[in-house]
Amino acid sequence: MSIPATGIAERLTGMVQVLRGHGIRIGTGETVDAAQVVEVLGLTDRERLREGLAASLLHSEGQRAVFDPVFDLYFPLTRRPPEQHTDRAGLRDRLVAALAADDRAMMGQLAGEAVASLGGYGSSSASEGWSAHQTLERLRPQTLLVQVRTTVRQGTDAAFTDRLVDDEIRRRIEDFRELVRVEARRRVAERRGTDEIARRAVAPTADRVDFLYADRARLDELRSVVHPLARKLATRLTARRRRAARGRIDLRRTLRGSLSTGGVPMRPVLRRRPPARPELVLLCDVSGSVAGFSNFTMLLVQALHDQFSKIRVFAFVNRVDEVTDLIRRGTADPGGLADRILSEAAVAGWHGSSDYGTALGEFAERYADVVDPRTTVFILGDARTNRADPNLPALRAIAEKARRVHWLNPEQASLWPTGDSVALAYASLVDMHECRNAKQVGDLVARLLPV
Numbered sequence: 510m511s512i513p514a515t516g517i518a519e520r521l522t523g524m525v526q527v528l529r530g531h532g533i534r535i536g537t538g539e540t541v542d543a544a545q546v547v548e549v550l551g552l553t554d555r556e557r558l559r560e561g562l563a564a565s566l567l568h569s570e571g572q573r574a575v576f577d578p579v580f581d582l583y584f585p586l587t588r589r590p591p592e593q594h595t596d597r598a599g600l601r602d603r604l605v606a607a608l609a610a611d612d613r614a615m616m617g618q619l620a621g622e623a624v625a626s627l628g629g630y631g632s633s634s635a636s637e638g639w640s641a642h643q644t645l646e647r648l649r650p651q652t653l654l655v656q657v658r659t660t661v662r663q664g665t666d667a668a669f670t671d672r673l674v675d676d677e678i679r680r681r682i683e684d685f686r687e688l689v690r691v692e693a694r695r696r697v698a699e700r701r702g703t704d705e706i707a708r709r710a711v712a713p714t715a716d717r718v719d720f721l722y723a724d725r726a727r728l729d730e731l732r733s734v735v736h737p738l739a740r741k742l743a744t745r746l747t748a749r750r751r752r753a754a755r756g757r758i759d760l761r762r763t764l765r766g767s768l769s770t771g772g773v774p775m776r777p778v779l780r781r782r783p784p785a786r787p788e789l790v791l792l793c794d795v796s797g798s799v800a801g802f803s804n805f806t807m808l809l810v811q812a813l814h815d816q817f818s819k820i821r822v823f824a825f826v827n828r829v830d831e832v833t834d835l836i837r838r839g840t841a842d843p844g845g846l847a848d849r850i851l852s853e854a855a856v857a858g859w860h861g862s863s864d865y866g867t868a869l870g871e872f873a874e875r876y877a878d879v880v881d882p883r884t885t886v887f888i889l890g891d892a893r894t895n896r897a898d899p900n901l902p903a904l905r906a907i908a909e910k911a912r913r914v915h916w917l918n919p920e921q922a923s924l925w926p927t928g929d930s931v932a933l934a935y936a937s938l939v940d941m942h943e944c945r946n947a948k949q950v951g952d953l954v955a956r957l958l959p960v
Contacts, residue, residue, distance in 0.1 A: 794890030
């Protein structure tokens with residue numbers, strides 16, 4: 510690696526600060542452990558150092574998606590000699606040979622040459638920036654599969670089936686694509702500063718992905734964190750319930766009891782509350798981009814079903830229907846939950862746009878017996894009602910019957926007064942909370958649920 514010995518401490522502390530900024534909790538003791546790992550392992554074997562630092566700093570496998578690109582920026586490969594600006598055809602031929610031989614050292618060198626030859630952009634003679642996307646679009650390594658397969662068959666007698674050979678070649682091509690991305694980030698970091706690129710160009714962990722901007726792959730990844738998050742929340746809720754069950758000091762009875770000891774309260778008397786599990790009602794907008802947020806929260810609450818005496822879930826676009834049974838069955842196939850709700854429940858009328866006013870009015874009228882003073886209601890949605898009547902009296906009627914009503918809004922609060930949003934009008938009647946990612950959902954659910 511091209512790091513002077515005197516700069517290792519700064520590199521390590523810089524990397525730790527960036528990882529903390531991405532939501533990975535790293536304490537002082539773990540940082541000291543990481544420094545000892547560097548001292549023991551040294552810088553000779555970069556991959557061994559990567560694994561050592563990951564073991565000392567990370568708490569879960571999911572954090573590797575953030576750690577690896579950050580590590581590549583702070584502990585880059587040894588600077589290579591000046592790049593050979595080769596033509597694309599020659600580069601592709603050499604890449605075929607490297608992929609066939611699974612030669613990672615050569616693939617790393619070719620990644621550097623590819624970015625230097627094909628990835629630069631800007632008007633100056635020295636490139637103003639480097640793009641992995643542009644490099645891969647021009648080189649198109651995914652089209653080399655047939656050539657690599659032919660070379661592999663010539664070089665080995667192994668009795669692989671075609672499918673196994675193809676799968677292995679696709680893995681090597683994806684490895685090369687990742688090497689190109691790493692190389693492009695390293696070059697940009699050299700120009701614009703490692704700290705800035707590490708903060709801005711590294712994707713966040715799944716629990717910090719913004720619901721409204723998450724693509725399908727990210728939503729699939731989000732669903733994988735539902736059950737670990739539910740277990741963590743259940744532990745916190747159980748602890749809160751246990752503390753509440755101990756009761757509070759009954760001052761009047763404690764002072765009365767102290768008369769026998771000369772006014773000294775030797776035995777405090779506690780006012781205990783009978784243990785009770787709350788009832789929860791979810792009212793969820795399942796339209797458009799809000800659906801990812803609503804589906805995640807529905808699955809999370811279903812995973813917490815042991816914490817409640819009763820859970821009922823209702824979904825709407827512009828009509829309301831109960832989907833409690835669909836959520837329960839959806840735990841076996843969470844990926845298809847949204848499609849099942851839209852196809853099996855009556856959540857939309859003659860159009861597919863959100864209409865909060867109509868949905869709230871229908872819920873207040875058709876399901877009036879669902880809400881009572883023991884019920885906590887969570888409403889999930891962005892409160893954008895497409896210029897329709899927000900029907901504030903319906904929400905007021907629900908709030909007057911329920912124990913508490915909380916509105917979780919996946920939009921950032923600064924956008925609530927804009928466009929067709931009526932979030933501020935609803936927020937004047939019930940508590941509304943910004944809730945943009947899985948971490949915020951977990952924190953809010955743990956804080957807002959009654960004990």
